[in-house]
Amino acid sequence: MDPQAEYGNKLVTADEAVKRIKSGDRIQYGEFASVPINCDAALARRKNELNDVWISTNTLTFIPQAVISDPSHKHFINNDFFHSMVGRKLSDAGLTFYVPSAYHEAYKIARESPGRRNVAMVTVNPMDEYGFFNFGTTTSINPLIPELFDLVIVEVNTNMPRVHGQKNYLHISQIDCIIEGDNPPLMQISKIDYTETDDKIAHYIMDELGDGACLQLGIGAMPNRVGSLIAQSDIKDIGVHTEMLVDSFVDMYEAGRITNMRKNIDKGKFTFTFALGSDKLYKFVNNNVLCNAAPSDYTNDPYVIAQNDNVFSVCGCLEVDLFGQVSSESKGSRQISGVGGQFDFIYGAFRSNGGKGFCCMHSTVRDKDGKLTSRIVPAFAPSTAVTVPRYITNYVVTEYGLVNLKGKATWQRAEELINIAHPDFRDELIKQAEKMKIWRYTNKQ
Incomplete structure (x- = not known):
């Protein structure tokens, strides 16, 4: 017909x-x-x-x-x-x-x-x-x-x-x-203004980025800040293999940072499974032959992700415990977000030659009563979901620094994580690490 x-x-x-x-x-x-x-x-x-x-x-x-x-x-x-x-x-x-x-x-x-x-x-x-x-x-x-x-x-x-x-x-x-229907405008997500803390975290991450990296960014103030710093830098030949395409990628492309030419797969293409942002992004993807919108079982397969060298994955998280487990989705039994593609890309970066996966967070948060609490904790609250298991956790970043946990023993992890915790909570974290028998060296003089 x-x-x-x-x-x-x-x-x-x-x-x-x-x-x-x-x-x-x-x-x-x-x-x-x-x-x-x-x-x-x-x-x-x-x-x-x-x-x-x-x-x-x-x-x-x-x-x-x-x-x-x-x-x-x-x-x-x-x-x-x-x-x-x-x-x-x-x-x-x-x-x-x-x-x-x-x-x-x-x-x-x-x-x-x-x-x-x-x-x-x-x-x-x-x-x-x-x-x-x-x-x-x-x-x-x-x-x-x-x-x-x-x-x-x-x-x-x-x-x-x-x-x-x-x-x-x-x-x-x-x-x-x-x-x-009545052709409603597509959902718009505006860029979120970054804070001084976001800026510090983004600069730590930038110190790890080199020419030819294959980039995955999520949404939020800190990933947006990473994108803007890349756009302002002299880094060359960035590639894109990501779950979500956001406005920051357009900014980096227009600044000449993205070429996609050093990728091992989908060379020359922006690979993603969905795009969500502003009209600027939607205009960019419209009938653009540089785009490769692919099924999620391809974009998010850790083994596909790892086919690219130097995968550079930047994700946000809620808490990290002293063993290096990462929770990015719940606080106790309260579901806040979800696994999404975080496990996929952190593991894909872990397997990639030269890959780096970053779990980023502010060192503290205020609870419902307004009390300041540490996001680096001895152990998660009961029912808190583990999003990234400790054996694939790579980099953890706060405004106090960046640590690489890959291949580290439990005592090393505890020491390094405490060193990037908020100073007001370090003494108590050391006491808890000692009780957990994962504290070998004290940084207290």
Whole structure:
């Protein structure tokens, strides 16, 4: 059938599309900037007609109406693979549940986990003349849609860029329903202003960066500061293999720091699985042949990451214990974010020839009562999740310095971590290390 004719046959309203959803269905929402806003609102309107419908999400960039419509979880259950600020608030309110998983395993989980997802609702770029819809800013697990999902609903958004890459398209023959909404602007994430502490941490990291490194950055003030320092530097031939493409990469490219020409794989290309940032970023990725938007089982596979030499991974974390275990996702039983791609890239950097993985944090934080507490701790609170196990922890960075734990014994780790803790907490950390029998040398005179 002619693509335009087929398009007309499949074009429906959001309310008509979600009428095909049944009780017991397992829905996958589009992720990041590809969330199905119209279908979600229509699904919420059907709440009283449906029971036990699971909604899988990842890094929510909007408040899902279906989820907040049902605090009882009788009609809709939200399983979230990474808590954004929205997801964290929903979790604190008892409206969502976290799915512990590393991002490189997302494909395997989608294929093999009980209660297989059978409905996909995702935002796409408008159809081209050959009948193909581009996934735009989010590839992630979307290439699985034709393989796994029985009902495929797409929302067309003319603001979604067309992004080059691997398997990042759907043909109209693989789609059941097409929605044309009001083309809302894509989710914007502005750069966060950095603090003096962020600046100190970023400068420690910069001292470790050399020409030809293959870079992964996350989102936040400190990674943004690293990106701006790289843009201002004379470092040459940076490569990009990252989970998330952010504005900082555009700044570095425009400054001539990024060429991608020293990469061992995807030479000359920006490799990423989703892009999330400002209009500047979305304009950069639109129809840009330098972009290689790839599935998450490729971008985040530690063994693929490690095929590049000198992988340079910069991640934030919440706490580090004296053994070098890193928690980046929870405080006790409270889920704050998720594993995401942190394990993937820290391990990938660990395996890479010349690779370096950095877990970065301010040395202190104030608790809910306003009391200053150390983020370097003897041991985590009960139920705190370990995101990076101690045997692959590489660099830990605070505003007091940078330490490399790779291959270090427990007493060495304790000493080095205490040396970059806030000075007000070092004496107590030494006492605790002595009790734990991991203190060999005291730096007290």
